Amino acid sequence: MTDPANDAVARARAAALAELRRTPVATPWRRQAAVVVTAWVAVSVAAGTATVLAALAGASDLVARGPLLVALLAVAVVGGIASLSPRARLWATAAVGAALLTMAVLVVSRGAGAPSSTPEWVCSLSHVGIGLLPLAVALWSLRQSAWTWRRALATGLGAGTAGAFLGELACHQGSRHVLVHHVGAWLLVTLACVAISRRLRPRTFAP
């Protein structure tokens, strides 16, 4: 008679060996993080380029808002690293801190803004719409390790930067609008990332 525990150990060994044969060479987490960051930054840059080509923003906007655009890209980079780094606690804390600071500056720096005939909800919709691809990438990255709320939050904030990048260039309305329709939409993308990723079964349970 065979010992069930030994059978289980043998079964698990066979399954792991089969998996090893499927992917003989390990993918370093840094390469995966580079893919995530590149995807997020590419979406932001593409959205920014489309905004300039559509004449919704000019060179003066790029110069005036340059520091904030760079800050948004920095949040995307740190959030992307946090999504995959084995030392997520440090990177996630940095990403959340940087995102909150950037949100505050986005709101305060806008001031009274300029009146617009475009309905305000268009900004929210654009923000969420442009965030869908980064959100999909974020969900993929979060499945590569065990779920933690800190990592999911940082990743969601990173994914939401693409919409904020577009909003910063294409919209000229005031602080209250930015707070509700830009920061609100950014937080909505983040919340969706946290909630959806929590329900997904991770591909690995590695820290």
Place this chain on the structure above:
Amino acid sequence: MQPSNDDALMEQFCRGDEDAFEILYARHAPAVLAFLTRMVRDAALAEDLLQVTFLSVVRARGRYQLGTTLRAWVFAIAGNAGRDALRRQRARPEDLSRAVPVAAAAPPTETVDPGTTRVVQEALMQLPLEQREAVVLHKMHELSFEEIATVLGITVSAAKVRAHRGYQRLRVLLAPLDVGEMS
């Protein structure tokens, strides 16, 4: 000649060396199964989680950082998989009714009276999960508090506090048995 060091074996394993994986598996799998059995208190689930754990080890080996303790890393994966399974089980209570009792699944303890072993295991099962993990890792798998902190993703002092509270609770639960010093 085969390297005996876990890190050297991990390097080979990361390049797809099956022999290196076999050595690491033989070294760590039995302890991981024992840990999972004590953690989830369900023999069948623990066996499934052993497979999940080592599939994770294979898939996530690019996340392993040389210089960290491999044993702690593998136990961390097992702990994460166990906690996730327990969380999903709580969300679907019908799964609990199919659980195989842990008494049948618990790894045997040598040179101890079976009756005492059963009572200790039952007391262990009455501990909250976070205390049980810390006590099992410290007492039964002889991990250091640094390793336990890595496994549980907490600070070393938090690991000590969890284990201390677990031992205190066990002392109370085992007082009628007079099992002796627990820590």
